[in-house]
Amino acid sequence: MVVTNLHAYYGKSHVLQGCNLTVEQGCVAVLGRNGMGKTTLLRSIMGLTPPRSGDIRWRGQEITGKKPFVISSMGIGYVPQGRRLFPSLSVEEHLMLTFRRTGSADAWTPQRVYDLFPELANRRNLRGTRLSGGEQQMLAIGRALVTNPFLILLDEPSEGLAPVVIERMVEICRELRKAGISILLVEQNIHVAAALAERIYILVSGMTVYESAALIFLKDLELRQKYLGV
Amino acid sequence: MDTRVAILILNGLTQAAIFFVLGSGLTLAFGLMRVINLSHGAFYLLGGYIGYSVVHATGNWPLALVAGGLSIALFGFLFERTMLFRVRGGDLPQTLLTIALSMIIADVSLAIWGGHPLTLNVPAYLNPRVTILGITYPGFRYILMGIGVFIALSLWLILYKTKLGAAVRAGVDDRETVSALGVNIDAIYSLVFALSALLVGLAGVLGGSYLQLSPGSDTTILTYSLVIIILGGMGSLLGTIVSSLILGQLLSFGLAYAPQYSYFLIFVPMAIVLAIRPQGLFGTEV
Numbered sequence: 349m350v351v352t353n354l355h356a357y358y359g360k361s362h363v364l365q366g367c368n369l370t371v372e373q374g375c376v377a378v379l380g381r382n383g384m385g386k387t388t389l390l391r392s393i394m395g396l397t398p399p400r401s402g403d404i405r406w407r408g409q410e411i412t413g414k415k416p417f418v419i420s421s422m423g424i425g426y427v428p429q430g431r432r433l434f435p436s437l438s439v440e441e442h443l444m445l446t447f448r449r450t451g452s453a454d455a456w457t458p459q460r461v462y463d464l465f466p467e468l469a470n471r472r473n474l475r476g477t478r479l480s481g482g483e484q485q486m487l488a489i490g491r492a493l494v495t496n497p498f499l500i501l502l503d504e505p506s507e508g509l510a511p512v513v514i515e516r517m518v519e520i521c522r523e524l525r526k527a528g529i530s531i532l533l534v535e536q537n538i539h540v541a542a543a544l545a546e547r548i549y550i551l552v553s554g555m556t557v558y559e560s561a562a563l564i565f566l567k568d569l570e571l572r573q574k575y576l577g578v
Numbered sequence: 579m580d581t582r583v584a585i586l587i588l589n590g591l592t593q594a595a596i597f598f599v600l601g602s603g604l605t606l607a608f609g610l611m612r613v614i615n616l617s618h619g620a621f622y623l624l625g626g627y628i629g630y631s632v633v634h635a636t637g638n639w640p641l642a643l644v645a646g647g648l649s650i651a652l653f654g655f656l657f658e659r660t661m662l663f664r665v666r667g668g669d670l671p672q673t674l675l676t677i678a679l680s681m682i683i684a685d686v687s688l689a690i691w692g693g694h695p696l697t698l699n700v701p702a703y704l705n706p707r708v709t710i711l712g713i714t715y716p717g718f719r720y721i722l723m724g725i726g727v728f729i730a731l732s733l734w735l736i737l738y739k740t741k742l743g744a745a746v747r748a749g750v751d752d753r754e755t756v757s758a759l760g761v762n763i764d765a766i767y768s769l770v771f772a773l774s775a776l777l778v779g780l781a782g783v784l785g786g787s788y789l790q791l792s793p794g795s796d797t798t799i800l801t802y803s804l805v806i807i808i809l810g811g812m813g814s815l816l817g818t819i820v821s822s823l824i825l826g827q828l829l830s831f832g833l834a835y836a837p838q839y840s841y842f843l844i845f846v847p848m849a850i851v852l853a854i855r856p857q858g859l860f861g862t863e864v
Contacts, residue, residue: 394758395758396754396757396758415757415762415764416754416757416758417757417758417759417760417761417762417763419758420757420758420759420760421760425759426755426758426759428755428758432752432755434747434748434751434752434755434756435751435862436747436748436750436751437744437747437748437751441744441748444741444744445741445744445745445748445756445759445761446759446760446761448760491759492759495759495760
């Protein structure tokens with residue numbers, strides 16, 4: 349995916365002011381402090397906050413301005429910030445609703461999601477919002493997985509989770525990588541990004557101001573201090 | 579039990595069945611689309627009039643029911659696809675558009691069907707005298723209640739046992755997320771709006787057979803529908819069932835014991851609920 353000079357607004361406020369980024373096979377993390385436009389970037393890619401100008405190309409096709417469900421059906425999975433499970437739906441219904449058959453043998457089915465997250469299998473008739481925080485995040489990821497995406501957009505998956513659960517989350521993301529799914533990760537938690545990402549972008553006031561291999565950035569304490577304060 | 583009281587309860591149940599069919603569509607459409615269709619009452623009137631014409635021409639009441647329902651479903655679908663979708667998300671344009679449509683429908687109906695109250699003729703074979711526990715009551719009203727129960731069960735099955743229903747419920751919860759996960763929410767909007775129109779078209783035929791259709795009853799019916807869904811909680815099927823039962827009895831007993839206040843009475847539970855629990859009996863907070 350190639351994002352070029354993306355501008356987006358929330359009402360009158362100019363949130364994205366020129367975002368450039370490229371996701372190839374692998375995991376790319378977008379870091380930045382609160383309110384820098386990280387979530388808006390993902391929402392713009394998904395078509396939820398349609399960009400005012402700029403260009404998003406996905407597997408050679410222009411997707412800027414397409415409707416969210418079309419973008420989703422082109423193979424982009426979305427795990428929104430705060431999970432946003434459906435309070436009226438059971439775990440099973442979450443997975444059945446978004447499940448898209450691909451016909452291939454290694455497609456993600458609800459059953460395969462249960463195999464990956466056995467804790468969900470035992471709670472399939474429970475409402476999604478009755479699960480623990482970690483289980484809710486697993487369901488949010490599972491719900492995106494059954495759409496059988498090539499790329500998953502993960503918005504702050506570690507938010508509000510205990511350290512051991514975050515550890516599990518990182519493991520899960522590695523599993524997804526092994527299954528050939530690319531990840532575009534938005535994070536506050538630099539350790540999660542460090543554990544997963546190969547490339548890192550920094551977003552400041554809606555602009556991508558820095559890009560490098562993950563290791564280079566993480567070793568440079570001065571840069572970390574400057575952009576993230578950590 | 580006193581026969582008079584028993585009859586009043588049965589009348590209340592008949593009225594409740596019609597109220598439920600009337601309110602269920604509106605509440606589903608509102609819950610999902612956040613659009614209050616203010617031409618709901620006019621849809622009812624038009625469905626009833628179309629049913630009347632079919633009965634008048636053919637004498638076939640079941641056919642009239644189907645015709646009234648399907649014609650309004652088609653009409654609602656076309657209205658949503660050509661006009662309503664253009665103003666999605668805008669409360670004021672939606673209000674103006676649906677009010678304008680209701681006025682047009684009411685005037686066109688007046689031109690076609692005239693100003694006299696009309697009642698659909700129910701054939702005798704659908705209206706046997708039924709005596710249960712010593713109380714004789716028109717069989718057709720039992721049929722109305724049966725249709726109400728059948729529609730409630732069908733809606734429950736669609737909503738809770740099908741993928742479409744899961745999509746509707748997820749859309750009620752969070753339209754944005756459901757569309758970002760590959761569900762074409764626009765198509766579901768159109769379907770639900772058509773379903774809502776189908777239900778109110780059916781309600782028009784049922785109501786026009788139980789009571790009567792006349793110019794102006796569209797606004798009365800719209801008021802009833804709004805009271806039903808506000809009391810029950812907008813978007814809640816169970817709430818619509820409960821509020822229909824309450825309002826049906828209230829209207830029936832009100833008409834018998836305090837006819838001059840019966841229209842006013844139905845607002846009492848709504849006022850109480852709005853004061854204590856503004857989201858309605860079974861509604862979730864909007």
